[in-house]
Amino acid sequence: xxxxxxxxxxxxxxxxxxxxxxxxxxxxxxxxxxxxxxxxxxxxxxxxxxxxxxxxxxxxxxxxxxxxxxxxxxxxxxxxxxxxxxxxxxxxxxxxxxxxxxxxxxxxxxxxxxxxxxxxxxxxxxxxxxxxxxxxxxxxxxxxxxxxxxxxxxxxxxxxxxxxxxxxxxxxxxxxxxxxxxxxxxxxxxxxxxxxxxxxxxxxxxxxxx
Numbered sequence: 001x002x003x004x005x006x007x008x009x010x011x012x013x014x015x016x017x018x019x020x021x022x023x024x025x026x027x028x029x030x031x032x033x034x035x036x037x038x039x040x041x042x043x044x045x046x047x048x049x050x051x052x053x054x055x056x057x058x059x060x061x062x063x064x065x066x067x068x069x070x071x072x073x074x075x076x077x078x079x080x081x082x083x084x085x086x087x088x089x090x091x092x093x094x095x096x097x098x099x100x101x102x103x104x105x106x107x108x109x110x111x112x113x114x115x116x117x118x119x120x121x122x123x124x125x126x127x128x129x130x131x132x133x134x135x136x137x138x139x140x141x142x143x144x145x146x147x148x149x150x151x152x153x154x155x156x157x158x159x160x161x162x163x164x165x166x167x168x169x170x171x172x173x174x175x176x177x178x179x180x181x182x183x184x185x186x187x188x189x190x191x192x193x194x195x196x197x198x199x200x201x202x203x204x205x206x207x208x209x210x
Contacts, residue, residue, distance in 0.1 A: 001035055002189065004084065009189055010036065012084045014046055017077075020089035026071040027081075028053045028064045061143075062154075063161040069152050080143035087184025089144075095180045096146040102175040103151050103167070106144040108186050111137045139179070142186045151175075 001008045010027075017025065025048055029036050033054055043050030053068035065078055075096075077089065087106070096104040113135050120129040154169040155161050171177050 001039065004187075004189070008039070009084060010040070010081060011046070013079060013081065014040075014043075014048060016085055017079075017089075018047060022077065022089070023048045025050045026053055026068045027051075028055070028068045030055050030058055030064065058160065060160045061163040062166040063156075063159055065163075066152055066155040066157055066161070069149075072149055072152075074149050076147055076149065078145045078147055082189050083143050084187040084189070085142065085144060085184065086186075087182040092144070092146055092180055092182060096178070099178050100176060101146070101178045102148050102170060103177050104146045105167075105177075105179040106142050107139040107179050107181045108142050108184070109137060109181060110140040111135055139181055140186075142182075142188075 001010060003009075004012060014025065017023075025043065027036060027040070027050060029052055033052070037052055040046065040050055051071050053071060055064060055067045058064075059067065061080065077093075079085070087108075092104060092106050095101075114133050116133065118131045118134055119127060120131075122128050151166070151170060154166045167177060
């Protein structure tokens with residue numbers, strides 16, 4: 001419910017889903033979840049249909065998803081509530097269907113510049129390479145998945161459980177776990193500094209709302 005610009009993070013997420021023709025939403029809530037319910041209600045004012053899955057304690061990403069199991073269709077999109085996304089969700093859905101995937105993870109390319117010189121050595125200790133503050137590029141998980149409902153079978157009920165653990169179990173069983181690199185924007189708002197930066201970027205783009 002932290003605001004970015006004139007509205008909370010969750011509303012930005014719902015706006016993006018609606019723009020991608022997703023109008024049926026389940027929000028898994030925990031501590032202070034009633035604030036979310038009071039703000040969004042049944043979703044009618046936002047042009048959506050919203051239901052709520054409640055838990056009375058933190059459950060981890062996968063554990064929280066498990067609480068929503070009874071509301072979910074056979075294929076659904078799972079998102080984290082602390083990131084604002086902007087990419088073509090339809091392409092991810094099409095890729096998932098084309099691959100007949102069990103679960104598909106959205107990736108984005110991320111670059112970061114190291115603050116220090118990176119040193120490589122031979123086994124005996126002699127320096128072989130020195131890269132001064134290199135730029136490292138990698139694909140990262142942006143917390144957006146298309147899932148077969150059977151994936152929830154890898155999540156124990158009533159336990160704190162991480163998404164990584166559920167993925168590892170599915171991969172161990174050689175399920176069709178795929179990933180697709182998408183192009184767009186990913187704004188992670190996982191801490192105070194990131195929230196301030198997201199709010200600053202919004203104002204810089206759209207102007208300050210009176």
